[in-house]
Amino acid sequence: MMKKFLVYSLSAFYITAGINHFFSPEFYLEMMPDYLPFHELLNVTSGLAEITLGSLVLYERMRKIICYGIILLLLAIYPANINMLLTALEGKDFGFPIWALYARLPIQFLFIYWAWFIRDFKFSEEPTQI
Template structure:
C-alpha cells in the first residue's frame, strides 16, 4: 500500500490531469504564445499527469513515474511564468498567487522527489 505522501501527490496529479480535460480553455490560455499546438499540448500534459499519478501507485513504475512527473513540472513551468507575466488574463487569481505558484512548483518537485525516496534508494542499492 502506498504511503500517505504518495497518495497525496498521486491525487494532486490525477485531479490536475483531469482538470486539463474539464477546463482545457483555462490551460490553453496559460500557454506561452511562442509554443505551437496549445490545445494538443494541454491535452498531452493532462494525459501525462494522469499516467504519472497512476504510475506512482504501482511499485514497479513508481520511480519512473516520479521522474516523469518532475520532468513534466519543469516542462510546464513556462506556462506558469507566462501566467505570472500576464495577470490581466486571470481576473479570478490574485497577482500574488500567480507569483507564488512559481516557487511552489519547485516545492512540488521536492515533494515528488521525497515521495519516491524509498524507490530511489532501493534502485541505487540494486545498482551497486
C-alpha cells in the same frame, strides 16, 4: 505512514489535475506561451501525462522512474506558469491575485521535492502497527 500518505495524495493530485485539463481546457490554454504551437494538443498531452503519472506512481516497481517523469513534467510546464504571471501583470485576469501567481512559482519546486522525496518509498518498508 507519512510517506504512504504522500504517495497516495500525490497520485490523487495529479490524476485530478490531469482530468481538469479536459473539463476546464480554457484555463490551461490561456496560460500557454504564444511561442508554443498546438496549444490544444499540448493541453491534452499534459493532461494525459498527469493522469498516467499519477496512476503509475502507485506501483512500487515504477515509482522511481515515474517520479522523475513528474519532475520533468513540472519543469516542462514551468514556462506556462511564468507566462501566466507575465500575462496577468499585463492586465489579463485569471481570477487569481498577482501575489498568488508569484507564490505559485516557488511552489512548483515544492511539488518537485514532493516527487523526489517519495521516489524510493516502498510500501513494504512501512512499519506495521500491532
